[in-house]
Every structure is written in structure tokens, then in C-alpha cells.
Amino acid sequence: MSIVVVTIFYSWFKRNYGKHLINLVSTVAYSLVYPPQEWIENAIAMTTQAWDKLGEDNPSLVQKEFDFYVFGHSLGGLLALSWPAFVDPQTQGKFIPQQILTADPAPSTEMGIPQIAICILKLVGSPFAKTPINICDTGSKLNVPVAIMHGADDTLVKPESWVNRSWYQKQSNFDCIASKEKQIYFSLSNKDKNPPLIAFHNQAVTDTTYFDDALFDIFGGVKKGPNAYNRQYIWPGVNLVVTNEVRADELFYKFPLKDIQVTETLPPKPNHLPKILIGILTVVGLGLVYWWFAHSGHVLSFS
Structure with a gap:
């Protein structure tokens, strides 16, 4: 029903936008039929x-030893980090x-979904909501x-969700990773470039023009x-690790940086609360x- 409504609504003013939105909504709706554990089990299978x-097709390969690595972006990053558990x-x-290397991974399959939507999905018995995957x-x-390569200005999966502990957590999501050989890196935006370089969620993606x-x-x-x-951060990092040039948690001084900066500590965000107050x-x-003027008999006049 929701797909029909969205189709009619967006076809009125921007058919291309509506078409792509329908594709996304359809994909999300289809994924809700399966629990996240099944996603990763299918990937492994x-x-x-x-x-x-x-x-x-190549019998000689069967007996050969090889190194196996896992990389994932966004929700795929969470699945990559959860791979050893399954x-x-x-x-x-x-x-x-x-x-394991990841780019802007989500700490939970519920990340980015409004809590009211999660509650509704649980009420209707959605397999997706019944058994989420959490780091x-x-x-x-x-x-x-483990290497997590995040963007400091990612607004979809905020980097704070990894390093800051929520009130209901005993430790941060990053600290939930048992490995002692782990590191999280934060790329910074460079707004002085033309066009500006923004360290957003899709920094690992090379092209989004297939969508509006x-x-x-x-x-x-x-x-x-x-x-x-x-060119200087995500893919060089992956290449350096899989070619055994450096371990994932020791990438910091190895990125071939020229136009952007990378830090191991998330820069503090400006505090706008005082201005708001x-x-x-x-x-x-x-x-x-x-x-006071309205109820005291005074006349307030502006000219």
C-alpha cells in the first residue's frame, strides 16, 4: 500500500525521483521479510x-592456501564485523x-530507523525487528x-555512535569489539577544495548518479x-592490508593523503546549545x- 501511495505522490511532480524511491522502498520492504542473521548466513553460503x-573449474586451486579478508560499507560493514560470529x-x-575492514559501518541493523517504526515492526512480527544484529x-x-574507516561528517551513521557510550550501554560500540588489534579512523572534510570534499556516509562509494x-x-x-x-583513504587502506604491507590497526601513517586529513580521534562538534538557549x-x-504591556493598560507602539 505504501509503495502505491509513494508512486502516485511522486509521479505528480518528479517521475524519476519517484521511480528510484520506489526501488529503494521495495528493497527495504523485501528485506524486512528476513531476519538479519539470514542475510549474513546467505552471504557466507x-x-x-x-x-x-x-x-x-580450477581443481589446482582447491589445495592452495589463501588469505581471506572481509570488507563492508554501511550496513555491509556491520555484517563484515559480525562475520566471525556466524x-x-x-x-x-x-x-x-x-x-576485517569497514567503511562507515552501522553498529546495529536498527541504526537510522525511527524507534516508533521499530516498535511497529515488532508488533506486526517482522523477522527483521525480532532478531536484530548488534555489534x-x-x-x-x-x-x-579490525579497521573502521569513518567520515567525521557522516550524518547517516554518526561517528559518535561508535565512540560515545549511550546511557543504556556499559561501554561504547567500538569497545564491544573484543580484538586488541583494532583502530577507528576519521576522515575530515576539506571545504576549501573546489568542489568541496565532504566526509559523508558515502565516501567509499564512487558514483551515485544511478539515483536522483x-x-x-x-x-x-x-x-x-x-x-x-x-583514492587516498578507503581503497588504499584496503589495498595496503590485503597486500600484507600493514596491519589494519596500523594504517594511520600509511594513507597516501594529499587533499584530506585523517585522525584517530573524533574532533569535537561545535556546541550550539548555548545559542539555542x-x-x-x-x-x-x-x-x-x-x-505585561498588554495586561497593564500601556500602549506599545512601533514606528
Whole structure:
């Protein structure tokens, strides 16, 4: 029903926008039919099947040893970090990762979904909402070197969600990762460049033009092609690790940075609370002055 409503609504003023939105809504709706555990179990099963097929076509590969790595972006980053918790050492031992790298990963499959929507999904018995994946549940199985490459200005999966502890948590999401060989990196925006370089959620993505810009701007940021975040940060980091040049948690001085900066400590955000409070107090004060004049018989005149 929701898909029909969205289709009619957006076809009135921007057919292309509506078409892409329908694709996204359809994909999300389809994913709600399955629990997140099944997503990752299917990913592991497909990897196993692909290797078996490759072995059938190339028998010499079957006996060879190889290093296995896992990389993921956004929700895929959470699945990458949760991979060791779901891979079976007995039957899928070759797919136990040597190291894991992620870009702007979500700490939970519920990240970015309004709480009211989660409550509704649970009430209707959605498999997605019944058994979410959380890094604080799967992180205890994560005992390999880990790199999280985040963007300091990511508004979809805010970097604070990894390093700041929520009131209901005993430790931060990053601290839930059991590995002692872990590091989180934060790329910074460079607004002096033309066009500006913004460390948003889609910094690992090379191109978003297959979706409408107005739509994809809501989903993490628009990219017209690879930029410094691809060439100097995300993909060089992955390459350095898989070629055994450096361990995932020791990448900091190895990124070939020229146009952007990377830090291991999240820069503090400007505190706008005082300005907001001053604005509220000003409005309240003006309201009280107006009320006093209106009820005291005085005439307030502006010219």
C-alpha cells in the first residue's frame, strides 16, 4: 500500500525521483521479510558456493592456501564485523577472515530507523525487528585485526555512535569489539577544495548518479565519481592490508593523503546549545514583555 501511495505522490511532480524511491522502498520492504542473521548466513553460503564452483573449474586451486579478508560499507560493514560470529569453523574454516575492514559501518541493523517504526515492526512480527544484529552482541567473537574507516561528517551513521557510550550501554560500540588489534579512523572534510570534499556516509562509494541526486543526498551524500576519499583513504587502506604491507590497526601513517586529513580521534562538534538557549530565553523574554504591556493598560507602539 505504501509503495502505491509513494508512486502516485511522486509521479505528480518528479517521475524519476519517484521511480528510484520506489526501488529503494521495495528493497527495504523485501528485506524486512528476513531476519538479519539470514542475510549474513546467505552471504557466507554464497561465498562457499562460489569457491566450490571455482574449485570445480580450477581443481589446482582447491589445495592452495589463501588469505581471506572481509570488507563492508554501511550496513555491509556491520555484517563484515559480525562475520566471525556466524561463520562455522568446522565447515567454513577457510572463510575465517585474517583481517576485517569497514567503511562507515552501522553498529546495529536498527541504526537510522525511527524507534516508533521499530516498535511497529515488532508488533506486526517482522523477522527483521525480532532478531536484530548488534555489534555489542557479535563483537565478542571478533578477534582479528579490525579497521573502521569513518567520515567525521557522516550524518547517516554518526561517528559518535561508535565512540560515545549511550546511557543504556556499559561501554561504547567500538569497545564491544573484543580484538586488541583494532583502530577507528576519521576522515575530515576539506571545504576549501573546489568542489568541496565532504566526509559523508558515502565516501567509499564512487558514483551515485544511478539515483536522483535529491534522493541520494538523503541517503548519505551524492558522488559524481571517485574522489580523494576513494583514492587516498578507503581503497588504499584496503589495498595496503590485503597486500600484507600493514596491519589494519596500523594504517594511520600509511594513507597516501594529499587533499584530506585523517585522525584517530573524533574532533569535537561545535556546541550550539548555548545559542539555542539564548534564542529561547530571548523569545520568552519578549513574550513576557508583550504580555505585561498588554495586561497593564500601556500602549506599545512601533514606528
